[in-house]
Amino acid sequence: MKFVLSLTVADEAEKPSLKVLTNLVHGLLICNVDETKAIFCEGHNIKQKPEWISPSGEPVGRKSSNKRIYAEHRVNQTHLLGLFLKNLTIKDGGNWTCRSGDELSQTITLYVAEKVNITVKEVNVVGDEDKSIKLICDAKGFPEPVIQWYRDNTIIDADPTKYIIKQKKDRTQHILEILSLTHLDPGTYTCRATQEKISHFDQKLFHLSVRHKPLILNEFSEKEVYAIMNEIKNITCRAQANPAPIFSWSKRNEERYDLLLANDQVYMSEDGTYSVLMLKVYNEDDLGQYKCSVENDRGRQNFIFDVSLGNKPNPPTSVKAVDIKAFNITFNVTCETCLFNVEGEMAANPNNLTVLGFNFQLVPCKEGIAVPYWENATEFVFNIDNTTETLFTVSPLVNATEYHARVATRNAAGLSDWLPVHPNPKTLDKNNVAALTVSLSLLIVTFFTTLCY
Numbered sequence: 001m002k003f004v005l006s007l008t009v010a011d012e013a014e015k016p017s018l019k020v021l022t023n024l025v026h027g028l029l030i031c032n033v034d035e036t037k038a039i040f041c042e043g044h045n046i047k048q049k050p051e052w053i054s055p056s057g058e059p060v061g062r063k064s065s066n067k068r069i070y071a072e073h074r075v076n077q078t079h080l081l082g083l084f085l086k087n088l089t090i091k092d093g094g095n096w097t098c099r100s101g102d103e104l105s106q107t108i109t110l111y112v113a114e115k116v117n118i119t120v121k122e123v124n125v126v127g128d129e130d131k132s133i134k135l136i137c138d139a140k141g142f143p144e145p146v147i148q149w150y151r152d153n154t155i156i157d158a159d160p161t162k163y164i165i166k167q168k169k170d171r172t173q174h175i176l177e178i179l180s181l182t183h184l185d186p187g188t189y190t191c192r193a194t195q196e197k198i199s200h201f202d203q204k205l206f207h208l209s210v211r212h213k214p215l216i217l218n219e220f221s222e223k224e225v226y227a228i229m230n231e232i233k234n235i236t237c238r239a240q241a242n243p244a245p246i247f248s249w250s251k252r253n254e255e256r257y258d259l260l261l262a263n264d265q266v267y268m269s270e271d272g273t274y275s276v277l278m279l280k281v282y283n284e285d286d287l288g289q290y291k292c293s294v295e296n297d298r299g300r301q302n303f304i305f306d307v308s309l310g311n312k313p314n315p316p317t318s319v320k321a322v323d324i325k326a327f328n329i330t331f332n333v334t335c336e337t338c339l340f341n342v343e344g345e346m347a348a349n350p351n352n353l354t355v356l357g358f359n360f361q362l363v364p365c366k367e368g369i370a371v372p373y374w375e376n377a378t379e380f381v382f383n384i385d386n387t388t389e390t391l392f393t394v395s396p397l398v399n400a401t402e403y404h405a406r407v408a409t410r411n412a413a414g415l416s417d418w419l420p421v422h423p424n425p426k427t428l429d430k431n432n433v434a435a436l437t438v439s440l441s442l443l444i445v446t447f448f449t450t451l452c453y
Contacts, residue, residue: 055094
């Protein structure tokens with residue numbers, strides 16, 4: 001026979017205990033400046049009423065009309081004591097202890113933070129070329145925020161030749177100074193203030209524009225312009241400037257340039273970034289040097305175009321639509337007499353300009369009108385990367401539409417004569433294509449189902 005000895009152990013819950021009823025983050029109770037907080041301390045089987053002790057070591061008194069911080073028991077619950085803190089300040093941070101007599105106590109660390117609050121979130125700023133500009137960001141908080149500057153979401157590091165990053169003595173005002181502004185500096189600059197300890201950040205955006213003299217964007221290789229006799233040559237002059245520039249054109253006659261009037265010979269873009277001289281070459285007097293002048297109140301820049309005659313390219317030998325879909329058509333183009341990959345002495349002769357690509361024009365056919373109105377055509381421009389390339393796909397097109405189509409060869413001087421496409425290609429009906437796809441799918445399913453049986 002075995003005997004089992006049974007011992008009675010006192011219920012752990014009956015032991016005196018004291019607990020602060022709050023949630024801590026990394027051992028801290030994090031609050032914000034001006035916040036109101038109530039923290040309760042609960043005792044079980046305690047002989048003495050709990051009390052709160054401030055970080056200075058003084059007991060927290062009871063509620064009165066002028067007290068911002070006080071302790072108060074729940075009604076008829078002497079074991080539950082609340083610590084009430086109104087309009088918290090940073091100085092209220094520290095260790096707060098709830099105790100019952102000399103034996104039971106629990107301490108929590110109160111951390112009072114001041115979140116960074118940047119009131120003006122976004123501003124537009126304007127600087128001048130060759131001068132500096134200071135972007136000022138006021139960011140006050142506790143814990144002290146870490147400031148990082150960005151340009152178009154890319155971190156900016158201090159650079160004595162371009163960026164100077166500094167802060168005032170009180171460490172609440174932060175400054176990014178951008179030195180020697182140029183046309184490359186416009187963008188969005190961001191001051192981001194991060195308080196990692198309280199998982200908070202705020203930021204301010206500066207949209208910077210720079211007033212600068214015109215900058216002509218044409219490449220040096222564009223100085224040499226080739227034209228075809230009795231045709232119009234479009235010469236484009238591109239520039240960047242702030243304020244928007246004014247374009248003017250002039251032609252050199254002996255030792256001076258004579259201004260060309262802004263008539264139907266000159267086209268100006270709506271956004272002010274380029275101007276096109278539509279040069280009509282009727283004789284050799286129309287050749288020579290043309291000057292594009294770009295000007296604003298910051299300065300003036302010129303670009304000289306040298307216009308000479310070049311060879312008109314030969315048209316394609318043949319063109320055929322070889323693949324037609326609902327929204328695109330693929331053409332096979334050949335040109336047996338075209339000049340491709342001209343090298344050596346031949347390449348230096350303007351009469352041997354190499355073929356650069358093909359231009360396609362397509363215009364929808366209209367019932368009863370046999371002759372297409374090419375002025376309304378959509379043009380597709382293709383460059384030739386490989387001289388063996390012959391297939392070119394024009395897209396997007398309108399489905400179920402018959403088109404007049406033509407193609408021309410292109411070199412630096414201009415276009416060849418147009419070669420029409422016969423017969424007129426017609427894009428497929430997308431609805432019929434979808435129906436055909438469904439029918440084929442059903443046919444395949446039926447075929448394999450039959451095989452299974």
